[in-house]
Amino acid sequence: MVLEVAFMFKALKIALDDLEEFYHRLITPEAKVNRNQLLFPYYNNVRIEETIYKLTYVTKLEGRNIFQATMNIDTESSRDVVVKFTKRYSEDCHRACYHLRISPELLACEKLSGGWYVVVMEFLKNHTTLFSLAQKNLLALTMWPSIEDAVRKMHRTGFVHGDLRLPNIMWALDGSIKIIDFDWAGKDSQVTYPPLLNRESNIPWHDGVRFGVNITTKHDWHLLTTQFCNALGVKEFVRLHV
Incomplete structure (x- = not known):
């Protein structure tokens, strides 16, 4: 009996030695970490319908929590997108405007933990914001009819924007406008202005704009036309059209 137990422990030791040698020969794969991505948000996969696409961030864009990224379509192709993180977003208004071809394509709008939303949309390569054009003295009065038409189309769907400043309207050489x-x-008149509204800046809000007040088309037109006129140094021409 003692001899049998001794043989059993001997066999067990041989087996353990063999296992140890086997695992030492294994090469532990190093985790592939793209160090460049450590500077960007953790969110790197987006679900569109039933497919999950990988996001690779490229750079941070102007504004809070907005990034340019590439979305891998397959192993050979990708698409440039904008990824935005925000506490509030109107998916319905964006989709309505895209249907009218006056906004970039909305690819995904997903609610995250902590009350945040992530929005993934088309990256507009050929469009420039009206603010950027104004900074370069390239904003022109001839652009106004296209701008006015785009805003009227949005309003006819029953939506208001609430923040129609020059940085939030984009123009392309072909004359197309994107909100x-x-x-x-x-x-x-159903959606309201958020708290912490910046009333101290030089943004020409309508006098009735404040936290909790319903957003109206009148507010949209006041903000847009005032900024547009101020950028061009005119006061009356644009306002005759709204």
Whole structure:
């Protein structure tokens, strides 16, 4: 009996030695970490319908929590996108505007933990914000009819924007207009202005604008036309059209 137990322990030791040698020969794969991505948000996969696409961040864009990224379509192709993180967003208004071809394509709008939303949309390569054009003295009065038409189309769907400043409208050489930044957007006279509204800056808000007040088309037109006129140094021409 003692001899049998001794043989059993001997066999067990041989087996353990063999296992130890086997695992020492294994090469532990190093985790592939793209150090460049450590500077960007953790969110790197987006679900569109039933497919999950990988996001690779490229750079941070102007504004809070907005990034340019590439979305891998397959192993050979990718698409440039904008990824935005926000506490509030009107998916319905954005999709309505895209249907009218006056906004970039909305690819995904997903609610995250902590009350945040992540928005993934088309990256507009050929468009420039009206603010950027104004900074370069390239904003022109001839652009106004296209701008006015785009805003009227949005309003006819029953939506208001709430933040129609020059940085949130984009223009291309072909004359096409794209409205962006639908954080405050919603149904006319139903959606309200958020808290912490910046009233101290030089933004020409309508006198009735404040936290909790319903956003109206009148507010949209006042903000847009005032900024547009100020950028061009005119006061009356644009306002005759709204």
